[in-house]
Amino acid sequence: MQNADTTKYIIHSKISADGIIERPDIVGAIFGQTEGLLGSDLDLRDLQKTGRIGRIEVVVNAKAGKTKGTILIPSSLDKVETSILAASLETIDRVGPCSAKIEITHIEDVRATKRQQIIERAKFIFRGMFDENLPESQEIADEVRQSVRVEEMQYFGKNKIPCGPAIFDSDAIIVVEGRADVLNLLKYGIKNTICVGGTNVPPEVAELTKKKDTVTAFTDGDRGGELIIKELVQIANVDFIARAPDGKSVEDLVQKEIVRSLRQKVPVEQVIDKYVIRDQAAPSDNGRISRVTKRKERRPAPDVKRVGASQVPRPSREPRARDNRKNEPREEREEEPQTEQAVVPKSKIPSSPENKRFKGHATDLIGTFSARFLDGEDNVVNETAVRDLVSTLKDYEAEVKTVVFDGVVTQRILDIAADKGIECLIGAKVGSVTKRPASVKVFTAASL
Missing domain, CATH: 3.40.1360.10 (Dna Topoisomerase Vi A Subunit; Chain: A, domain 2)
Known part of the structure; x- marks a missing residue:
């Protein structure tokens, strides 16, 4: 009998005979005509007794006086011995009283078939069981x-x-x-x-x-x-x-x-x-923001530039400037010096040499949101982003005399500059400043 545990290969062959033959005739012809053909080691009877050859399966069909069928022989021999045994079957040329012909069609590797079945089943188990019942470790961590x-x-x-x-x-x-x-x-x-x-x-x-x-x-x-x-x-x-x-x-x-x-x-x-939406005049609980907004509404940019320019004597323009101011309302004329004083005090307006010293740095930094640290000889000793200016300036140990940056001069920056011994601060604008240290001069890029 065929032992499914030891079978390695199955020899597939077909038989055709000129007369009517039956299964016992074919099996008897196989054993009888191959006996002694391949020696004692490959004798079919001995191989079948030891279980190295399984039960020979024969299926025949007789029609119109002729017989055709298939023969299956299970084998647990190796590839070489199985091939020799299969070739010996093709030497059979007579079955019973009829002439016959056996032809080997192919040899099936049972282990390859089993391997394919294992792969298909493993795929089903992996998709159908692991995905539903066993979540990934990452999913467990995310859930926790x-x-x-x-x-x-x-x-x-x-x-x-x-x-x-x-x-x-x-x-x-x-x-x-x-x-x-x-x-x-x-x-x-x-x-x-x-x-x-x-x-x-x-x-x-x-x-x-x-x-x-x-x-x-x-x-x-x-x-x-x-x-x-x-x-x-x-x-x-x-x-x-x-x-x-x-x-x-x-x-x-x-x-x-x-x-x-x-x-x-x-x-x-x-x-x-x-x-900040400057068009809204509603009072705000945040006093700092309200003061900044009000200061920006009251400070016209052209007036700031005019204050810086007034330090240089220009006699030919003074009469026309006075004539223009006569037509302005009295309240505006009185308020304007106070606004200009808050932005750029007269005591801190740079002279012409200072304009030349810092204007190049201020022009280079426009739109970069960067800051430069200058020493006593106006050499650049460090550069940083405006957002990091407070922390960098607070921790900086080297000598810094001037800071030029593309940002707003705030009270916090002023206080740190006074503690660090900085003499000049040049920013794009001046924000909400309530206390001005006497040791620090404040300029804006527009006034240079």
Whole structure:
């Protein structure tokens, strides 16, 4: 009998005879005519007794006085012995009283068939069982992380505003747009966040920003994020502004992008022109923003340039200047010197040599948002971005006498300059400054 465990190959052959023959005739002819043909080692009877040849299967069909059929012989021999045995079958030329012919069609490798069945079954098991019952390790980690993030989220105020757990105790907070932004920042360990839920900023958030030392607005890089910042700077106390990359949302950022965006935050004074709506005259709780807006409305740019130019004697133009001022209302004539004095005091107006010293640096930096540190001989000793000016200047140890930068001169920069012994500050504009150190001269690029 055929042993399915040991069968390696199956010899497929076909037989045709000129008369009517049956299965026992064919099997007897195979054993009888191959006996002693290949020696004792390949005798079919001995091979079948030892199990190296299986049961010979014969299927015949007689029609019109002729017989045709197929013969299958299982073999556990090696390839060479199986090939010799198959070739010996083709020597049979007579079955019973009829002439016959046996032809080998092919030899089937049973192990190859089994291997193909194993592959197909393995595919089914992998697709149907692993995908449904065994999640990937990353999926398990994400599921656990998501549950932790949801558990860490807390709510602020009577309106249950989503926020991080550190929002109550931290002196520095980050204001984002929506609940998904808070969840994404919690995912990367940033827990001092609170959301505004859209352009309608809740009063609780506005009041909270006035109680914190540092407030950073972190919004999406689209039009909606810009509108939220415009509302925040009007009704809340915002110190820094951070934006996601153009076209991206905070909830979609990865850790590297979040850290980069927060490091590139800029002081609100540096971009106040972009986000403050100057046409609105409504009072603002944020006194700093209101003063900046009012100062910008009262200060005409041409007057600043005229003050710098008035230091150079020009007798031929003085009568015409006086005639023009006669036609101006008295209140405007009285107020104008005060506004010009606030921007560029007469005691700090540069002389002609100083114009030549700093004007080249100020011109080079226009539109670059960069800053240059100059020593006592006006040599450039360092350059940095305006957004990093405060931290770089605070930690800088070498001698710096002049700082030229494409940004707004703020009270904070003035105080650091006085502590560092800096003599001159040249910026694009002068912001909300209430205390001017006597040791620091302040210029604007327009007055050079």
